[in-house]
Amino acid sequence: MQIHNKTFLITGAASGLGAATAERLVAAGGRVVLCDLSDAVEAHAKRLGDAAAAVRGDVTSAEEIQAAVQAAVALGGQLDGVVHCAGVVSVAKLLDRQGNPADLDAYARTVQINLVGTFNVMRLAAAAMATNPPGDDNERGVIINTASVAAFDGQVGQCAYSASKAGVVGMSLPAARELSRHGVRIMAIAPGVFETPMMSDIPQDAVDSLSAAVPFPKRLGRPDEFAHLAEQIITNTMLNGEVIRLDGGIRMQ
Ligand SMILES: NC(=O)c1ccc[n+]([C@@H]2O[C@H](COP(=O)([O-])OP(=O)(O)OC[C@H]3O[C@@H](n4cnc5c(N)ncnc54)[C@H](O)[C@@H]3O)[C@@H](O)[C@H]2O)c1
Numbered sequence: 001m002q003i004h005n006k007t008f009l010i011t012g013a014a015s016g017l018g019a020a021t022a023e024r025l026v027a028a029g030g031r032v033v034l035c036d037l038s039d040a041v042e043a044h045a046k047r048l049g050d051a052a053a054a055v056r057g058d059v060t061s062a063e064e065i066q067a068a069v070q071a072a073v074a075l076g077g078q079l080d081g082v083v084h085c086a087g088v089v090s091v092a093k094l095l096d097r098q099g100n101p102a103d104l105d106a107y108a109r110t111v112q113i114n115l116v117g118t119f120n121v122m123r124l125a126a127a128a129m130a131t132n133p134p135g136d137d138n139e140r141g142v143i144i145n146t147a148s149v150a151a152f153d154g155q156v157g158q159c160a161y162s163a164s165k166a167g168v169v170g171m172s173l174p175a176a177r178e179l180s181r182h183g184v185r186i187m188a189i190a191p192g193v194f195e196t197p198m199m200s201d202i203p204q205d206a207v208d209s210l211s212a213a214v215p216f217p218k219r220l221g222r223p224d225e226f227a228h229l230a231e232q233i234i235t236n237t238m239l240n241g242e243v244i245r246l247d248g249g250i251r252m253q
Contacts, residue, residue: 001080001081001135001136001139001141001142001234001235001237002235003025003028003029003030003231003234003235004028004029004030005029005030005031005076006030006031006076006080006081007030007031007032007033007072007073007075007076007077007078007079007080007081008025008030008031008032008033008072008079008080008081008082008083008234009032009033009035009068009069009072009079009081009082009083009121009125010022010025010032010033010034010035010082010083010084010085011035011036011057011059011068011082011083011084011085011086011121012035012036012059012084012085012086012087012146013032013034013035013036013041013044013045013054013085014034014036014037014038014039014040014041014044015036015038015040015196015197015198016085016194016196016197016198016223017085017146017191017194017196017223017226017227018034018036018083018085018086019034019044019223020223020224020226020227021083021085021223021226021227021230022034022044022045022048022052023048023224023227024224024227024228024230024231025083025227025230025231025234026048026049026051026052028231030051031051031052031072031075031076032045032048032051032052032053033052033053033054033055033068033071033072033075034048034052034053034054034055035054035055035056035057035059035065035068035086036054036056036057036086037056037057037058037086038056039056041054041055041056042054042056053071053075055067055068055071058117059084059086059113059117059118059120059121060112060113060116060117060120061120062120062124065120065121065124066124069124069125069128072128073128078128078129078131078132079125079128079129079132079141080129080132080141080142081141081142081143081144081234082121082122082125082141082142082143082144083144083146083230084118084121084122084143084144084145084146085146086113086117086121087113087114087117087146087164088109088110088113088114089161089198090106090109090110090160090161091157091158091161092106092107092157092159092160093156093157094159102159106160107159107160110160110161110164111160111163111164111167113164114161114164114165114167114168115163115164115165115167115168118145118167118168118171119171121143122143122145122171122175122186125141125143126141126143126175126179126182126184128141129141129143129182129184130179130182130184134183135183136237137183137237138183139183139184139185139237140182140183140184141182141183141184141185142184142185142186142187142233142234143175143184143185143186143187144187144188144189144230144233144234145168145171145172145186145187145188145189146168146188146189146191147165147166147168147169147188147189147190147243148161148162148165148190148191149190149191149192149245149247149250149251149252150162150165150252151165151166151168151169151190151243152166152169152190152245153251153252154166154252155252155253165190168188169188169190169243171186172186172187172188172241172242172243173241175241176240176241177241180240185237185239185240185241186240186241187233187239187240187241187242187243187244188242188243188244189226189229189230189233189243189244189246190243190244190245190246190247191221191226191246191247192214192220192221192245192246192247192248192250193210193214193220193221193247193250194220194221194222194223194225194226195220195221195222195223196223199220207220210250213250213252213253214247214248214249214250215248215249215250216248216249217248218248219248221246221247221248225246226246229244229246
């Protein structure tokens with residue numbers, strides 16, 4: 001699918017990977033609806049000009065994501081693609097230092113946002129895309145989800161985060177198989193460690209040791225490198241039902 005004159009919904013678009021993706025898709029001639037819980041999404045849409053609109057919305061809400069999908073249809077006539085970046089990171093051990101068990105609500109919250117939120121965005125976007133007239137190759141849409149390398153090599157304290165992202169990985173193939181008859185592709189990107197506000201709490205010595213653990217290049221990923229891969233996935237119709245690690249070769253200890 002070409003990006004020029006197509007309309008994309010980007011979640012988590014106020015910050016980090018989603019904000020960078022919105023910028024890149026507008027630069028490539030696309031239209032974007034930026035959806036985020038944060039009101040910073042409005043200022044970012046304004047910066048991107050007439051090709052962008054903002055919707056405040058929670059990815060776990062059926063009504064709010066339906067409104068975001070409708071905003072994309074209103075902006076461009078139809079929804080052509082989704083880059084779903086909204087998510088949260090969480091760290092909690094199964095047992096704390098005193099041997100107390102982890103908080104169950106905190107675990108469920110991470111899974112609700114990262115996994116159930118992904119399913120919610122996929123199902124509502126797919127319903128809209130399935131009604132699009134077929135384009136080149138009979139393609140009607142493409143959905144890119146965001147997993148994490150923690151889906152494969154989760155670290156201590158990442159039970160909730162790793163489980164939520166492993167769920168995103170696990171949905172890719174069955175969703176792609178199911179939506180193939182509608183001409184809708186499903187892909188996921190599993191980033192390593194990227195320089196975004198999500199990672200801003202990490203102390204410099206941890207950033208240095210994470211950078212040193214990347215085989216090449218020895219640094220954290222840049223948000224535009226994620227956006228670049230999203231652009232390539234959108235424009236390469238053969239990519240479907242797969243999860244691509246974008247991590248400089250890092251395997252978490
Ligand atoms: N930065 C990394 O190193 C890294 C690595 C692997 C995976 N990821 C994943 O990439 C995605 C984007 O992360 P980022 O680094 O850009 O983080 P970020 O914190 O900069 O941006 C995430 C955005 O999601 C929004 N958000 C959170 N919960 C939401 C909800 N319920 N509904 C709507 N919006 C919500 C936040 O307001 C924020 O603007 C996340 O899914 C994250 O798990 C990030």
